[in-house]
Amino acid sequence: MKRRHFITGAFATTAALALGVSLYRPELEPVDAEDSHRALFAVLVPVLLDGALPRMSSPREAAINRTLDAISQTLTVLPQSQRDELELLLDGLENRLGVLVLTGSMTPLLLRSPEQLVVMLESWRDGFLEMQQQAYYGLRELIMASYYSCPEHWGTLHYSKPKI
Amino acid sequence: MPINDPIAEGLAAGWHHLDGSTMTEDVQLEADVVIIGSGAGGGTAADILSEAGLKVIVVEAGPLKSSSDFDMEERTAYPNLYQQAASMKTSDKAIGIFQGRAVGGSTTINWTTSIRTPEPTLEFWAAEKSVSGLSRNELDPWFEAMENKLSIREWALSPNANNDKLKQGCEQLGWEYTVIKRNVAACWNTGYCGMGCPVNAKQSMLVTTLPAMMTRGGTLLSRVKAVQIEHHKDRVFGIRAQALNEQLKPTGASVMLKGRHYILAGGAIHTPTLMMRSGVIDPYELLGKRTFLHPTLLSGALFDETISAHSGAPQSIYSDEFVWRDGAAGKPGYKLEVPPLHPVLLASKTIGYGRSHAELMEQFNQLQVTIALVRDGFHPKLEGGRLSVKADGSFSLDYPLTDTFWETARDAFASMAELQFAAGAQKVLPISEGMAMMGSWKQTRQAIADMSLAPLKTVVASAHVMGGCPLGEDRQLAMVDSHGRSHYLENLSVMDGSVFPSSLGANPQLTIYGMTARNATRLAGELLKTKSPA
Structure with a gap:
């Protein structure tokens, strides 16, 4: 199942058309492969990027979708060993036993509130289990790198590359 | 203003380049010398050997990219x-x-920083690692030659604000600092060296020695990865x-690559890995041991004024105040430098997420970062890492x-932190979990004394991989002699940072240039003596 616009993509597109602009203009190559972890990232991205994402709903959802595309793109350039490790983690977070082992609860991540996800991330971050720490740092780095790799997300940084 | 692309021009003019893709x-290719790797060692060796009239093939696993591809992103x-x-990491991801x-x-x-090998390092190698003929007096002519070739000169412009804060802090505290020499010519001072120089100002191997080698008829293979050294008794007879x-x-x-001589210059991870994977004789089990990283800590500081650490020459000032304070083999020292900041680099090498992280990112242009590169491989309790070859042939460190x-x-x-406050920082953040921005040196000093430091929780990075195939005259300590020639395979040399018996306590590129110039010149003389007339 392809879910390029997991979060109310239709609404974002409609709003953009109404404004006469395209809020969502991916510059990266589209990812053709089935993107089975998109739903999982779609609940993690707003938590990890809280404060960085736009507040208005349309640009916010465009930024989330852009980041989800960038995550897919980032995954394709990682070496196979890292992709395998990440795949293992993501698969674990998508099945009940894995979620129980990693988070101490069987509640799927997709059903958790942002506050509950923060509690989970903090427990990993402060935890002593290497597996949980690596999960936290791995997901954090992947999401941060993917978001800030997109020039359209540099507005609040006041960063731009020089014109040569 | 249009910018020439010397690589595109050279290829159009008929350079011998084969792209693995x-x-x-x-195919089977033959030359006098087969060089694996096209970086500081491989590029320098290729230039010197081809200039001597030897036919050279350089093999690079990565792609051939040039200024037209360098979009500063x-x-x-x-x-x-x-x-x-x-995204490369040590096996524990720390x-x-x-x-x-x-x-x-x-x-x-x-980032173009070019520093001659510190004398204490060379003295340590001579005294403890059986290295001969590599004193500063003996190396200085080679450094000078490479400095001339690669336009290595002291940076004459003012440092950018990121570097200037390092300088100001040192001045305030009476600490040593040095203006960095850089390998640039007609530099535009933009600050994007780490993404490939878009204007060909950086005198990297890409635009200097490798084009010279190809202009002389040498061959470059890109996207071709050496996987096996084929050897029998005391000779290499091919590299697959x-x-x-x-x-x-x-x-x-x-x-299949065939040569009279073979040079490994794939860097301190891939050269030892290739040798281990190939079962090269290693009776004292030295290969891949003592791999050094200059493991590096980061400290962020907020200033009232604009720093714009992405803009301008990335590194133009360093401080050696603490590198050798307790002697080479004493308590490990650290070199102070600054990194350029760009969005992905900063976002991924800081701590936290959500609002606190977003607030830090919003202060991007007020943020100064200082780094401390720890000198590893001298103290007996900081002996570096260990490479191993996995079942699929890849490595772990x-x-x-x-x-x-x-x-x-x-x-x-x-x-x-002391330096950053002395330079006028309003707040300082040691980049480690549990730390927050702090507004005074007194508060920060106490917090650092009490802080918890641990793998993963404390951000540690490296841009200098060294060691794993040490040089020296004692076979119990070294895989290659002091000229980089294998102790066991008579037609194999190693010319890259893997030959360092310890880290350097300085950025490595100029050491690799100088040592390779010395060793490749000698090798060229030896090969020419036995070269049959064409």
Whole structure:
């Protein structure tokens, strides 16, 4: 199942058309492969990027979708060993036993509130289990790198590359 | 203003370049010398050997990219030009390692800092590691020659604000600092050296020695990965390689490389890994041991004025105040420098997420970052890491961050914070979990004294991989002699940072240039003596 616009993509597109602009203009190559972890990232991205994402709903959802595309793109350039490790983690977070082992609860991540996800991330971050720490740092780095790799997300940084 | 692309021009003029991604059939290539790796060692060796009239093939696993490809964006540069898309890490994920993987190796993406090998390092090698003939007096003519060749000169412009804060802090505290020499010509001072120089000002191997080699008729293979050294008794009789596609996966085509002599210059991870994978004789089990990283700590500081740490020459000032304070073999010291900041680099090498992280990112242009590079491989309790070859032929690097390292890290965090406050910082943030922005040196000093330091929780990075195939005259300590010649395979040399018996306590590119110039010149003389007339 392809879910390029997991979060109310239709609404974002409609709003953009109404404004006469395209809020969502991916510059990266589209990812053709089935993107089975998109739903999982779609609940993690707003938590990890809280404060960085736009507040208005349309640009916010465009930024989330852009980041989800960038995550897919980032995954394709990682070496196979890292992709395998990440795949293992993501698969674990998508099945009940894995979620129980990693988070101490069987509640799927997709059903958790942002506050509950923060509690989970903090427990990993402060935890002593290497597996949980690596999960936290791995997901954090992947999401941060993917978001800030997109020039359209540099507005609040006041960063731009020089014109040569 | 249009910018010439010397690589595109050279290819159009008929340089011999084979791109593995276009190879559909197995091939065998022959030359006087086969060089594996196109970075500081491989590029320098290729230039000297081809200038001497020897036929050279240079083999690079990464792609051939040039200024036309360098768009000054991290999302392009990291996948195209860095090992593992700049996500390479030690096996426990505690140290992120930046290393080049493209034609020109790390010289294509480094920050141009050029420092002659510190004398205490060379003295330590001579006294403890059986290295001969590598005193500063003996090396200085080679450094001078390479400095002339690569336009290595003291940076004459004012440092950017990021570097200037390092300078100001040193001045305030009476600490030593030095203006850095850089390998640039007609530099535009933009600050994007780490993403490939877009204007060909950086005198990397990509635009200097490798074009010179190809202009003399040498051959460059890109996207071709050496996988096996074929050897018997005391000689190498070939190196087997794989052609790689654009995703750097094997195409199925193989390349057999034959030469009179072979030089390994793939860097301190890939040279030892190739030798181990090939079962090269190693009776004292030295290969891959003592791999050094200059493990590096980071300290952020907020200033009232604009810093714009992405803009301007990335590194133009360093301080050696703490590198040798307790002697070479004493408590490990650390070198103070600054990194350029770009969005992905800063976002991924800081701590936290959500609002606190977003607020830090919003202050991007007020943020100054100082780094402390720890001198590893001298103290007996900071002996570096260990490479091993996995079942699939790839490598893993275990690097224990010892108590000795963390003691040094605590000192380094304190020095960086003291320096940043002395330079006028409003707030300082040691980049480690549990720390927050603090507004006074007194408060920060106490917090650093009490802070918890641990793998993963404390951000540790490296841009200098060294060791794993040491040089020296004693076979119990060294795989190659002091000229880089194998102790066991008579037609094999190693010319890259893997030959360092310890880290350097300085950025490595100029050491590799100088040592390789010396060793390749001698090798050329020896090969010419036995070269049959054409």
